[in-house]
Amino acid sequence: MHKFSAFPVHKIPKPIDVHTIRTIMHKVFVYGTLKRNEPNHCLLQDSNNGIGCFVAEGYTKTKYPLIIATKYNIPFILHCPGKGHFVQGEIYDVDDKMLSKLDILEDHPNYYIREIDDIVIKDTLSQCPQEEKCWVYFLKNFKPELLKRPYMDNYSSNGSHGLQYMESNNESVIEDLDDDVTASNTN
Numbered sequence: 001m002h003k004f005s006a007f008p009v010h011k012i013p014k015p016i017d018v019h020t021i022r023t024i025m026h027k028v029f030v031y032g033t034l035k036r037n038e039p040n041h042c043l044l045q046d047s048n049n050g051i052g053c054f055v056a057e058g059y060t061k062t063k064y065p066l067i068i069a070t071k072y073n074i075p076f077i078l079h080c081p082g083k084g085h086f087v088q089g090e091i092y093d094v095d096d097k098m099l100s101k102l103d104i105l106e107d108h109p110n111y112y113i114r115e116i117d118d119i120v121i122k123d124t125l126s127q128c129p130q131e132e133k134c135w136v137y138f139l140k141n142f143k144p145e146l147l148k149r150p151y152m153d154n155y156s157s158n159g160s161h162g163l164q165y166m167e168s169n170n171e172s173v174i175e176d177l178d179d180d181v182t183a184s185n186t187n
Contacts, residue, residue, distance in 0.1 A: 023051065023095050028102060029058060029119045029134040031066060031089035032075035032155050039157055039165050043101060050097030059086045059153075061118035061131060064138075067149040073163040075155040078146060079113070079138040085153035091119060091134055099135070112137040 033040040036054070044052035064077045065084035077087055094102065106112040117136045120129050150161070157165040 025051070025093045025095055026099050027055065027119075027132050027134040028092050028094050028099065029060075029089050029117070029136045030092060031077060031087050031136075033157060033165050034102075034105075035090050035155070038155075039167070040105065043105060044092060044094075044098070049101040050099075051093070051095040052098045053093045055091040055093055055132075057088070057122040058091050058119040058132070058134075059088045059122065060136070061086070061120050063087075065147060065149075065151045066153065066155060067146060067151060068155075068161060068163045069146060069149065070168075072166045072168045073157075074165065074168075075152075076139040076142075076146075077136065078142055079140040080147065083147070084151040086120075087152075088154040089119075091121070091132060102137075106137045108137065111139075113140045114138075 062081045063084045064087050066077050066087045108114045114135050114137050116133050118131050119134045
């Protein structure tokens with residue numbers, strides 16, 4: 001004799017193989033021509049370059065010299081911690097693709113060096129300043145006489161300094177920065 005259950009038998013479906021696509025995001029601090037309303041900001045806005053989402057305004061936790069140099073009036077943060085000002089800029093969340101586009105623009109690691117640094121988020125409502133670890137592009141190999149240039153705390157291509165940024169057309173722009181560096185760049 002066979003016993004049959006009064007309950008219907010249901011086959012349990014096999015789990016569907018679902019792949020979750022996760023995008024790794026990186027925080028990047030921009031202080032020059034990549035900021036909003038500046039000449040190279042379009043790179044961060046172009047979805048063909050990847051994801052670039054504005055997070056907040058901020059400033060460096062450490063003082064640095066922010067200068068304008070070369071015949072193309074390019075802004076640079078010289079890697080000279082403790083000298084200069086708390087540099088103001090913007091924090092962006094970027095994906096791997098956008099980060100690689102920024103590395104190409106900045107010619108990292110041949111020209112600028114991208115390093116993690118502490119950035120303080122500008123938040124007028126908070127009594128305790130919040131900090132983020134962000135990638136920052138620094139000029140590490142530079143002639144010491146660049147430290148004699150005027151330091152700024154906030155860059156604008158149309159600033160009162162009168163040194164409007166000009167695109168370099170991929171020509172070498174670093175002849176007055178360092179004799180050892182041979183790459184070109186447009187920050």
